[in-house]
Amino acid sequence: MKFIKNKSQFISGVVVGGLLFGAVGAFAAGGQMIEVFYNVKNIKINNVSKMPSESKPFVKDGVTFVPLRFVAEGLGQAVKWDGKTQTVLIGETGEENVTYLGNGITAMNFQTSRGGGYSSIIDGTEYDKGGDGAKKMPKDIAGNEYSDYSTAWSYEDTTIEYPLNGKYKKFKATIGIPYDYRENTTTGKLEISVDGTLFKTIKLEPGKFSENIELDVSHANKMAFKLSDDESGSSKYIVVGIYKGRLTN
Known part of the structure; x- marks a missing residue:
């Protein structure tokens, strides 16, 4: 199956198998064609089955890509994208006052x-x-x-x-x-x-x-x-x- 992800979709959609497996994929500006496999049947968080309703997990080159927001919130952590610094914030966000x-x-x-x-x-x-x-x-x-x-x-x-x-x-x-x-x-x-x-x-x-x-x-x-x-x-x-x-x- 062919699957296209452009850079903005990749970032806002949810990044990254690296959250679970220590690997991060790089995407060229303008996007590129990649081959993925939607063969993840189940995800368990603290032994409770739970699958994201959108942005389904997939496997590419042996790495499983899972929505970052789904995993973080499933573990009770807030997740936020800081567009100014191009940073994903999980948990504490450095709020002042x-x-x-x-x-x-x-x-x-x-x-x-x-x-x-x-x-x-x-x-x-x-x-x-x-x-x-x-x-x-x-x-x-x-x-x-x-x-x-x-x-x-x-x-x-x-x-x-x-x-x-x-x-x-x-x-x-x-x-x-x-x-x-x-x-x-x-x-x-x-x-x-x-x-x-x-x-x-x-x-x-x-x-x-x-x-x-x-x-x-x-x-x-x-x-x-x-x-x-x-x-x-x-x-x-x-x-x-x-x-x-x-x-x-």
Whole structure:
């Protein structure tokens, strides 16, 4: 099968078998004809089968090429293309003036319908108030650890609000079910509102990978998170992790 990739498609589409196999292919300006084989039947991330819906993996000269964004986000890492420096950024992007939830900004309101709990993870350690007091690195459902400020909280119909006071431009985070609750069968959702307007709804369900989000919060006065489960009134509960929740200005 003949396959054509020009330079811009190759970069924005997803580069590179080198992410997995240590090899990077070079493309001549204007593109070139190459022969590839679409014989990759399955990809497993942390032993979970998952194939990209677009930009299918292929094999060329014994090297497997897999979408970079697909692999990075499957491992809980943000990925970004910096056109100015011609650089692929994975994970930390060198952002300046970052304020983490729990460090530099604290909640101004916390309400729950059950007498339930809210635990902060500070400096990459979580203090388990209900257990043996052990400290551990926060992990998402795929087992990825986060060393910076994160929060994890639970119980239905819970709302927590943070004051922004028009100081920030963007809110970024990785959000999903924590690793310790990966076998929880309860489903629910997290709604993120800015100044009373719903900006984002994240479905929380068993086996779902964490989601990287970025919201425009320019000139906003407050941001609210509302957590709810799909079995209101039951004894079950839903837990969400907001990993590296950060505001930039």
